[in-house]
Every structure is written in C-alpha cells, then in structure tokens.
Amino acid sequence: xxxxxxxxxxxxxxxxxRRSSLVLVAxxxxxxxxxxxxxxxxxxxxxxxxxxxxxxETLAMWNxxxxxxxxxxxxxxxxxxxxxxxxxxxxMPQQ
Numbered sequence: 728x729x730x731x732x733x734x735x736x737x738x739x740x741x742x743x744x745r746r747s748s749l750v751l752v753a754x755x756x757x758x759x760x761x762x763x764x765x766x767x768x769x770x771x772x773x774x775x776x777x778x779x780x781x782x783x784e785t786l787a788m789w790n791x792x793x794x795x796x797x798x799x800x801x802x803x804x805x806x807x808x809x810x811x812x813x814x815x816x817x818x819m820p821q822q
Contacts, residue, residue, distance in 0.1 A: 779787075
C-alpha cells in the first residue's frame with residue numbers, strides 16, 4: 728500500500744483500495760479453507776477405479792448418442808413423418 732499511496736491523493740480512494748484488498752484476501756482464504764474441507768470429506772483409503780478400456784468408453788458414448796436420438800425421435804411430431812424434400816429447379820426459365 729505504501730507504494731501506491733503516494734499516487735493516490737484522495738483518502739476515499741485509499742479506503743476503497745484497502746477494502747478491496749481485504750475482500751480479495753477474505754475470498755482467497757475462504758477458497759483455500761473450502762477446498763481443504765472438501766478434500767477431507769472424501770475417503771482417502773479407497774483404491775482408484777481401474778481405467779476404462781477404449782471399447783467401454785466407445786460403447787458408453789454410442790449408447791448415450793443413441794438415447795439422445797431416441798428422445799429426439801419421440802419428441803418429433805407425427806404429422807411430419809411423411810415429409811419429403813422438394814426438388815427446386817435453379818435453372819432460368821427459357822424465353
């Protein structure tokens with residue numbers, strides 16, 4: 728604060744800078760304390776799960792996409808099931 732105080736002539740600005748620095752310190756302390764409490768709540772002696780194979784990951788993604796497609800198909804209105812694309816001619820009419 729000593730370095731910046733020579734540039735700040737207004738005491739109101741000094742108070743604002745001091746308050747904002749205190750808020751920054753408080754938020755940092757809360758973040759550090761919160762993460763330490765969170766890590767203490769998890770079991771430490773639990774062995775890590777084995778890594779999934781590429782086959783398992785691919786199957787999981789395939790099933791996820793399939794389930795999303797099924798949900799989309801169920802939401803699609805029935806009156807649009809017979810929709811057909813119209814071919815539009817882009818040629819100029821002959822004169």
